[in-house]
Amino acid sequence: AQKITQTQPGMFVQEKEAVTLDCTYDTSDPSYGLFWYKQPSSGEMIFLIYQGSYDQQNATEGRYSLNFQKARKSANLVISASQLGDSAMYFCAMRENYGGATNKLIFGTGTLLAVQP
């Protein structure tokens, strides 16, 4: 069954340091996509980064990078040089590609990140 697991309910990081948010997933579909979203306290979901199951290289987007380990079924988000504005809830999500349609996203329970000055 499709599942996303985020085992860190909350994390602290000092400003300017790097932090890794963990995500593991379970799927039987060989073709899938993994997404990370940021949700500030205001509620909107902000897309951060995407990794496809067939991508050979880890995705990077500015200060965000995705540590994709396919055999271990993990897709950890790395935020470098943390800023106070990074304080938010972070969600890992997966989309399977069966049928070729634009399918639903399956979300984890999220990790609340607090950046300390």
Added chain:
Amino acid sequence: DAGVTQSPTHLIKTRGQQVTLRCSPKSGHDTVSWYQQALGQGPQFIFQYYEEEERQRGNFPDRFSGHQFPNYSSELNVNALLLGDSALYLCASSRTGGFFQPQHFGDGTRLSIL
């Protein structure tokens, strides 16, 4: 370029009432998905609309229904409201065949049931 817009931002209803939430997708997007996010949890998929038809549905009762209009905008209707329906309702839009493209979310409608 306007993103996904949702209305209203907040809504208070009582048990048994009915509610309609609205969503306008991002320009160029033709598929709309709705999610329910209870407090402290990740979003849960309700259903998805494309070409004015419901294409996929999550594990939600028939009290939850929707509609998509020719301009791709969408409505989410919930009948016979229960206390457990209190949540943030998120609308997301995407392009058909955009598997490698992210779904873009609106700011959500916060629904409170008294």
